[in-house]
Amino acid sequence: MNAPERPPVMNEPLHGVLRGLLAIAMLALGLILAWSFWAQVSAPTSLTDTVMAELPRSGVANPVTAVLLNFRAFDTMLELAVLLLVAVTMGVLREHSPAPATYQTAPLPLSDSPLLHSLVRDLTPLIILIGGYLLWIGAKEPGGAFQAGAVLASAPVLAHLAGRPWPTDQKSSWFRGLLVLGTGAFLISALAMQALTGGYFIYPPAWAGIWILGIETAATLSIAVTLYVAFRAVMPVSTVPT
Amino acid sequence: MSELLAGPALLPLLISLPLLGALGSVLLHQRWPVLIAVILNLVLAGLLLSATQQATLRYSLGGWVAPLGIALHADTLGAMMVGITALVGVFVSWYSLDYFVAGSTAERGFWPLWGLLLTALNTLFLSGDAFNLYVGLEILSLSAVALVTLASRLEAIQAALRYLLVSLMGSLCYLLGVALLYHAYATLDLAMLAQLSGDGMLERAALALMIAGLLLKTALFPLHFWLPQAHAGAPAPVSALLSALVLKATFYLILRLWFDTLAQAATQLGALLLGLLGCAAILWGSLQALRAPRLKLLVAYSTVAQIGYLFALFPLLSDPRVASAAFDSALYFILAHACAKGAMFLAAGNVMTAAGHDRIADLGGIGAISATTLFALAIAGVSLIGLPPTGGFIAKWLLLQSALQIGAWWLAGVVLIGSLLAAAYIFRVLALGFTIFESPPVAAVGATSTRTPNATIASGRQWSALALALAALALGFLATPVLGLFDAGELTG
Numbered sequence: 001m002n003a004p005e006r007p008p009v010m011n012e013p014l015h016g017v018l019r020g021l022l023a024i025a026m027l028a029l030g031l032i033l034a035w036s037f038w039a040q041v042s043a044p045t046s047l048t049d050t051v052m053a054e055l056p057r058s059g060v061a062n063p064v065t066a067v068l069l070n071f072r073a074f075d076t077m078l079e080l081a082v083l084l085l086v087a088v089t090m091g092v093l094r095e096h097s098p099a100p101a102t103y104q105t106a107p108l109p110l111s112d113s114p115l116l117h118s119l120v121r122d123l124t125p126l127i128i129l130i131g132g133y134l135l136w137i138g139a140k141e142p143g144g145a146f147q148a149g150a151v152l153a154s155a156p157v158l159a160h161l162a163g164r165p166w167p168t169d170q171k172s173s174w175f176r177g178l179l180v181l182g183t184g185a186f187l188i189s190a191l192a193m194q195a196l197t198g199g200y201f202i203y204p205p206a207w208a209g210i211w212i213l214g215i216e217t218a219a220t221l222s223i224a225v226t227l228y229v230a231f232r233a234v235m236p237v238s239t240v241p242t
Numbered sequence: 243m244s245e246l247l248a249g250p251a252l253l254p255l256l257i258s259l260p261l262l263g264a265l266g267s268v269l270l271h272q273r274w275p276v277l278i279a280v281i282l283n284l285v286l287a288g289l290l291l292s293a294t295q296q297a298t299l300r301y302s303l304g305g306w307v308a309p310l311g312i313a314l315h316a317d318t319l320g321a322m323m324v325g326i327t328a329l330v331g332v333f334v335s336w337y338s339l340d341y342f343v344a345g346s347t348a349e350r351g352f353w354p355l356w357g358l359l360l361t362a363l364n365t366l367f368l369s370g371d372a373f374n375l376y377v378g379l380e381i382l383s384l385s386a387v388a389l390v391t392l393a394s395r396l397e398a399i400q401a402a403l404r405y406l407l408v409s410l411m412g413s414l415c416y417l418l419g420v421a422l423l424y425h426a427y428a429t430l431d432l433a434m435l436a437q438l439s440g441d442g443m444l445e446r447a448a449l450a451l452m453i454a455g456l457l458l459k460t461a462l463f464p465l466h467f468w469l470p471q472a473h474a475g476a477p478a479p480v481s482a483l484l485s486a487l488v489l490k491a492t493f494y495l496i497l498r499l500w501f502d503t504l505a506q507a508a509t510q511l512g513a514l515l516l517g518l519l520g521c522a523a524i525l526w527g528s529l530q531a532l533r534a535p536r537l538k539l540l541v542a543y544s545t546v547a548q549i550g551y552l553f554a555l556f557p558l559l560s561d562p563r564v565a566s567a568a569f570d571s572a573l574y575f576i577l578a579h580a581c582a583k584g585a586m587f588l589a590a591g592n593v594m595t596a597a598g599h600d601r602i603a604d605l606g607g608i609g610a611i612s613a614t615t616l617f618a619l620a621i622a623g624v625s626l627i628g629l630p631p632t633g634g635f636i637a638k639w640l641l642l643q644s645a646l647q648i649g650a651w652w653l654a655g656v657v658l659i660g661s662l663l664a665a666a667y668i669f670r671v672l673a674l675g676f677t678i679f680e681s682p683p684v685a686a687v688g689a690t691s692t693r694t695p696n697a698t699i700a701s702g703r704q705w706s707a708l709a710l711a712l713a714a715l716a717l718g719f720l721a722t723p724v725l726g727l728f729d730a731g732e733l734t735g
Contacts (some may be wrong), residue, residue: 035443038444042392047309051310052311071304072374073303075377078374078381086384089391091351092391191262193260194251199304200251200254200301205333219331
């Protein structure tokens with residue numbers, strides 16, 4: 001436990017008996033939890049009614065978006081900060097250890113297939129269109145920044161896999177600007193609201209829809225870039241042009 | 243503007259400011275945005291402390307009142323936690339200015355991550371919403387893990403990975419508890435839950451899950467297995483932040499849940515169990531510190547022991563006769579340990595830079611390398627042992643007094659043995675300062691090399707460590723005014 005130089009290796013498989021005991025203990029724990037869950041006498045309740053009652057004042061028609069971007073916008077802002085944190089961490093880890101040796105010996109095969117390249121070229125506008133649609137529809141139907149960002153991120157990923165990565169550089173300021181855009185838009189508008197309406201995150205009701213769309217657009221871009229950073233962090237270095 | 247800085251509007255500002263600093267630091271690749279945020283954070287924390295003296299603050303974010311929206315909340319305990327975080331944060335930032343090589347990857351990573359860690363700490367101290375606390379816990383754990391990886395050595399990365407897995411496990415346990423509570427009461431607001439919840443099976447299960455998750459993160463024996471490697475392997479300022487502040491944030495949440503939000507579901511038996519685990523932590527952590535081969539490992543095991551004192555208080559905190567004094571003691575343990583352990587890790591970082599290693603057996607003559615650093619180690623050590631006139635003494639005095647008042651002799655005995663052991667491991671370190679070149683560094687380095695590293699420790703690194711140690715000393719002299727700021731009645735009811 002307190003080996004001075006090397007932390008202990010914990011990869012050895014557990015003994016069969018121990019595994020069985022562990023399974024029984026876990027099962028018992030699960031049963032106790034399930035019992036306490038069902039033994040609750042009061043009728044199950046939820047906040048759905050409250051959300052639906054306040055929905056008209058939220059600026060959007062989709063209850064999920066209303067919760068994420070208005071009622072509990074503070075949570076969502078901190079969750080975007082988590083994404084930023086992940087991007088920063090991956091940048092640091094990546095610079096510390098350029099790439100594991102196993103990756104360097106097996107770079108992605110660069111494809112010269114014109115078919116693949118034209119496919120990626122033709123798909124990219126479509127991806128951007130779908131991403132934009134998901135972002136827009138989020139105000140009324142299921143959709144929104146996280147879905148749109150995930151779709152959008154597929155464009156650079158496809159280009160990367162086809163051997164034509166987008167010229168991105170994590171050290172360039174516009175790239176870092178995109179990373180902080182989502183959290184930044186949230187934070188700046190929360191503080192701006194404090195100056196305008198006198199309350200942190202209190203949108204003026206008439207403008208709530210526009211504010212939310214603006215924040216979601218910024219968040220979409222940040223999410224897409226963060227996902228792409230995550231993808232690149234585990235990709236071989238050799239396919240990235242210098 | 244004046245009402246903005248005096249009333250509840252302080253609460254969102256205290257969380258926004260460090261976040262803004264972190265964003266600026268990422269965007270501009272500079273450290274000054276976080277530095278400014280850290281300094282302003284100290285000012286805001288002071289304003290918060292004075293504001294909570296009049297009344298408990300509550301702020302509904304977005305104008306949506308609970309249960310729909312999220313509420314921030316600050317009483318005197320929360321304000322004290324924000325205050326000690328701000329204070330330690332300033333000194334650790336001062337130290338870090340000279341610790342990281344300018345322009346290095348570690349330096350560029352440190353400042354944004356530290357800004358995000360501070361955001362998370364303030365969120366945990368001020369949030370009044372069970373799910374918002376979960377998000378805060380996620381930022382706290384991820385930024386803490388990322389900060390450990392800045393050391394970039396293989397052992398540090400391995401320790402960080404284990405820390406990550408343990409933290410995730412803890413977060414998920416906590417989240418499961420939150421889900422149970424939401425299922426039963428359709429609210430995530432802590433104040434509402436405190437009123438609604440009773441002592442049913444569901445509350446007990448939720449409390450057990452949430453406490454178990456937080457215990458993993460607070461590293462109470464025997465769940466401390468991840469701590470020594472992670473805290474010892476991280477860069478020195480990061481070790482200081484993790485030991486002084488990050489563990490205290492999760493402990494603070496345990497106090498809140500146990501004595502406030504789910505107080506009815508908490509049992510005497512549970513408190514006794516936590517107390518016994520705390521006693522075991524004191525003994526085990528101290529013994530391991532006694533035989534640790536490296537200085538930073540010794541300091542990390544000392545943290546395991548010091549966390550034990552916080553939990554050893556639980557049987558006393560649950561006893562109405564001495565609860566008030568026990569809460570004062572708990573607060574003082576938090577404050578004194580934050581200052582003393584922060585100082586100790588910073589000083590250990592100086593020793594490591596000067597000597598090039600921290601193997602205790604080869605560290606003879608560190609006093610010749612830096613008297614200031616040795617002085618910081620000595621004062622911080624005296625506070626950790628619990629000798630007068632330091633903050634550590636006040637904390638232990640209050641603990642012993644309450645234990646003897648209700649006849650918990652066993653507890654008093656463990657505390658005394660723990661203090662003896664602490665004295666033994668602290669003097670193990672201090673003795674090095676007074677042995678002059680008993681075992682000189684390896685001959686290959688050169689005969690004069692023991693003195694030349696003197697110049698390589700920037701004075702800021704020496705003075706910041708000493709300043710934190712002096713803060714632990716000042717806590718001893720200022721016990722009456724500091725405890726006057728804290729109202730234990732908020733938690734004892």
